[in-house]
Amino acid sequence: xxxxxxxxxxxxxxxxxxxxxxxxxxxxxxxxxxxxxxxxxxxxxxxxxxxxxxxxxxxxxxxxxxxxxxxxxxxxxxxxxxxxxxxxxxxxxxxxxxxxxxxxxxxxxxxxxxxxxxxxxxxxxxxxxxxxxxxxxxxxxxxxxxxxxxxxxxxxxxxxxxxxxxxxxxxxxxxxxxxxxxxxxxxxxxxxxxxxxxxxxxxxxxxxxxxxxxxxxxxxxxxxxxxxxxxxxxxxx
Numbered sequence: 001x002x003x004x005x006x007x008x009x010x011x012x013x014x015x016x017x018x019x020x021x022x023x024x025x026x027x028x029x030x031x032x033x034x035x036x037x038x039x040x041x042x043x044x045x046x047x048x049x050x051x052x053x054x055x056x057x058x059x060x061x062x063x064x065x066x067x068x069x070x071x072x073x074x075x076x077x078x079x080x081x082x083x084x085x086x087x088x089x090x091x092x093x094x095x096x097x098x099x100x101x102x103x104x105x106x107x108x109x110x111x112x113x114x115x116x117x118x119x120x121x122x123x124x125x126x127x128x129x130x131x132x133x134x135x136x137x138x139x140x141x142x143x144x145x146x147x148x149x150x151x152x153x154x155x156x157x158x159x160x161x162x163x164x165x166x167x168x169x170x171x172x173x174x175x176x177x178x179x180x181x182x183x184x185x186x187x188x189x190x191x192x193x194x195x196x197x198x199x200x201x202x203x204x205x206x207x208x209x210x211x212x213x214x215x216x217x218x219x220x221x222x223x224x225x226x227x228x229x230x231x232x233x234x235x236x237x
Contacts (some may be wrong), residue, residue: 006084009077013070013088017095017121020102021062022047022055029055035102035114038207039197042102043116045151045209063120064127066092071128086182089125093186096121097193117193119155122186126162129179130169137161149208152197159187 022042026034029051034042037050043063048056070088078084098113106112119141126133140161145154163183169175191198200206 010091013091014095017066017092018099022059026050041116060120064124067121067124068128082178093118093121117155118190119158159190
């Protein structure tokens with residue numbers, strides 16, 4: 001019976017993770033379909049691109065509670081089941097990235113599930129397992145996002161940070177080794193979801209965000225103006 005209950009918790013966590021908060025928030029704020037904007041993902045970064053800072057922040061917070069809520073649900077229904085604490089938030093991350101509510105056909109006619117990249121629910125899962133991890137993971141992710149300028153690297157840093165935090169805590173005996181499995185599996189899920197971004201990173205065509213994106217656009221505009229001025233001077237002479 002306990003196995004059936006645990007399976008039900010994992011399944012419910014997946015459905016909770018599947019709720020596309022970014023799609024709903026952007027639709028209410030602007031009338032846009034977030035799936036047609038930039039990356040097409042439903043997470044906080046793309047919601048910010050589509051509808052501004054507050055839409056992005058609201059989406060990220062709600063997505064974070066998907067992972068945290070899954071851990072809370074596991075502890076509430078089957079307290080002390082460490083593996084359920086691992087797989088419930090992982091199911092929420094999978095639901096976020098591959099939402100059953102966002103099923104559609106691709107250009108080749110094959111069915112696919114849309115969603116986000118998984119950074120916020122992964123953070124939420126870590127928060128549910130050990131709440132102070134939030135104050136380590138988020139600053140590291142923000143440093144990558146604002147300093148390096150790539151949302152994909154910021155997302156990957158969340159999974160890696162989670163793994164390292166729980167590996168250290170397990171090493172000192174502060175938390176079970178099973179929590180490290182959560183970090184490792186979540187990182188794998190994030191990397192799979194970010195394959196297109198990783199490919200663009202390797203080819204130097206990945207999207208920049210924040211001040212680096214604005215700087216790149218400003219430099220491109222300056223080059224364009226210089227080229228226009230040069231062309232105008234040549235034609236005048």
